[in-house]
Amino acid sequence: MSTEFLGVNPILPVKNVTDTAEFFRDKLGFNIDVIWDGNTYGVVRRGNAVIELGAKRPDQVGGDICIIRVDNADSIYEEWKTKDIEFVGDFTERKYGSKDFRIKDNNGNMLIVGHALKNELELVQAGNVA
Numbered sequence: 001m002s003t004e005f006l007g008v009n010p011i012l013p014v015k016n017v018t019d020t021a022e023f024f025r026d027k028l029g030f031n032i033d034v035i036w037d038g039n040t041y042g043v044v045r046r047g048n049a050v051i052e053l054g055a056k057r058p059d060q061v062g063g064d065i066c067i068i069r070v071d072n073a074d075s076i077y078e079e080w081k082t083k084d085i086e087f088v089g090d091f092t093e094r095k096y097g098s099k100d101f102r103i104k105d106n107n108g109n110m111l112i113v114g115h116a117l118k119n120e121l122e123l124v125q126a127g128n129v130a
Contacts, residue, residue: 009043011052013060014107017042020053023106027083062108073099073115093117 014020017039024030024044030051035042042053049068070076077091080103088110091101100114 013057065110
């Protein structure tokens with residue numbers, strides 16, 4: 001029997017599930033899988049990236065971080081840089097082996113979008129961390 005992990009789905013705290021799902025669809029190119037439970041829960045997806053949205057933790061809205069791994073962050077950056085999105089910091093190669101950029105969703109949650117550099121494992125094993 002296999003014990004391989006197959007993925008992870010973060011649940012981001014949001015003010016309004018429908019508004020946030022539409023932000024992910026219209027600005028970031030995600031599909032809306034479902035919105036239910038009186039607009040308190042939803043799921044958006046792009047490729048294998050699945051993000052759940054929950055409106056039942058209003059005191060935590062805007063404080064989460066979600067890392068989205070892609071095969072080509074340059075391409076996603078080019079796609080998103082012309083959109084009305086709040087970018088935070090630079091799009092750069094990090095000392096820990098990732099090339100990434102950061103944006104905030106319409107609730108203030110941080111999304112870090114990046115791909116691994118060829119020497120990522122070597123850099124991490126050498127003690128290079130964020």
